[in-house]
Amino acid sequence: MAQDFPLIKFEHVSKIYQTGEIAVRALDDVSFTIHRGEFVAIIGQSGSGKTTLLDILGCLNRPTEGEYQLNGQSIQTLSDHALTTIRNQQIGFIFQTFQLLPRKTALENVQLPLLYAGLSRVDQRERALELLTRVGLDNRTHHYTNQLSGGQQQRVAIARALANKPDIVLADEPTGNLDSQSGQDILTMFHQLHAQGQTIIMITHDQDIASQAQRRISVADGKIVSDDQVMTSHPLMV
Amino acid sequence: MVLGSIILDSFKNLSANLLRSALTMLGVIIGVASVISMIAIVEGGQIWLVSSIERLGTNLLFVWTKSLTIEEQRMFQGRSTGLNYDDYQAIRQKFPQITVVPRLELDLQIKAGDRHFSGEVTGTSPEYSKARNFRAAQGRFLLKEDIDEWKRIAVLGKEIAERLFGSESAIGKEVHIGNQRLTVVGVMQPKGIIYGSNYDEMIFVPITTALRRFQGTDKLRSMLIHVPQRETMDRVMEQLHAFLIQRHDGVDDIRVRNQGDFLNAVDRTIWTFRIVLGGIAIVALVVGGIGIMNIMLVTVTERTREIGLRKAIGARRQDILLQFLIESVTLSVVGGLIGVFVGIGVAYGFGDFVAQAMPGGGDWGAVIRPSAIVIAFSFAMVVGVFFGLYPAIKASKLDPAEALRYQ
Structure with a gap:
């Protein structure tokens, strides 16, 4: 049963960075909604404002103007502490550079959000093992991150993103540091997740990558320039 | 966040930069070791001084020209x-x-046969022997007529007698002291070293001989009164x-003091030493703390992206604060532990050194009290917390979005 409010609702959101005398409008009066289960690509060149959009979507930053509602909750008035909890529970981040902690095993990396969520050690381990199995790394759990290939590292990052069953998976150029085969593997995994009902927002500058998503939002100069629903997406979706 | 996993993490991170961690800890090690060894040495010194003064005898007054x-x-x-x-x-x-014992010490050239050296000659009276409980083992000590007649006689300490005359008996032999020829009339019993003075190296002559034949005036240095x-x-x-x-x-222009006054003076001196040496040691510890702060600031900068990531996936401000604070405390605690052992080693090493190098230092052992260890160790911990706080706060306040993209 779908709730009657969208998962994400941006209403006239602007983000202004004050650098000395000059005010930069990184986001300029952006409004859109994203519903549960959507696979959205946000496309834009560097400097388009897509990173700022990602930061606000991921509750890493607050809008200067306008309103961002996540799950019906207005986030701009929340404390840092409350935003941290939202990031931990509702958002799963995937980064271009994987952002795995060195000197830690794949398992420990996946355990990290669970640790901050306050799970017991046994529960952390059990859940992390389950997630690593899901991304096909059950035979790499005790490998250190520097012993894994790029594709494997990104799969560890996906397992970490999914740890607390987030409402949104927020991926920032997830294939940017991967060869095309590994990149395609990651996108296939996204399609699988999407098929299971996971909401995914993927930020990219690459039209080909973006075309794999169900919906494409193009950003330029801090504004949304187009918002296309691609009806026929990946074969897996048909 | 589970404390155990933070502590484990901090050990991992510190051992990943082993040389850097060791160098950082060195400051704390030196600080703690110096606190412990300084306290132990001063403590031992106090016991040594007090017992030396008490061994001089009881009910004594000292009179000297100030x-x-x-x-x-x-x-x-x-x-x-x-x-x-x-x-x-x-x-x-x-x-x-x-009982009044006059004293005058003079440095003079001493010669017998082909052996000669410069040494200290003590002019005194027959009462000295009783007041110091120090008697002649061969021959006799000074007598009243020796004083009255400024006799050219000398009583030798055991070691001096052996140095001048070897295994032969010294009694009746002649010894050149200054420009005088004196006859040895007695050799003292062995007594050893008390309060820095080696009694076995003393040469006693009648006070009048010392004053009038050697010094040339009647001025006395000091008197001992029982x-x-x-x-x-x-x-x-x-x-x-x-x-x-x-x-x-x-x-x-004279001073009169009793042993109690000396003990008080020793007490004051010891306190001065405690404060000065303790202060130096604490400065060393603080410098160690600054080293910790410095390296923690470097660590925070190096791990900015890690901090950003941790915050992005759910680390609260206090989680980050605790993580870095525990890392700096780990540095100071491990350094403190090593410092305790080094300090104990240095203190005992000093004891051995003094025993060999200093006349009469044989009983100046270092005294290590558990309280000194506790104080030094707790101070090291406090230093770790204090100097770790600023870098940890800095880390905890980082903006997650900026930290994540820090290059």
């Missing part, structure tokens, strides 16, 4: 020249109940002081 300021010298010029031989004789007449009744000590001190001032034409 040094005058230039102003006082000008003011009292011509009125008094300090303690002299007449004072000694006057005290003996005025206070028949007490008061038979302890209760009368304070009164005797006062009367003696007043009597001497009167004899010195109203000039107060």
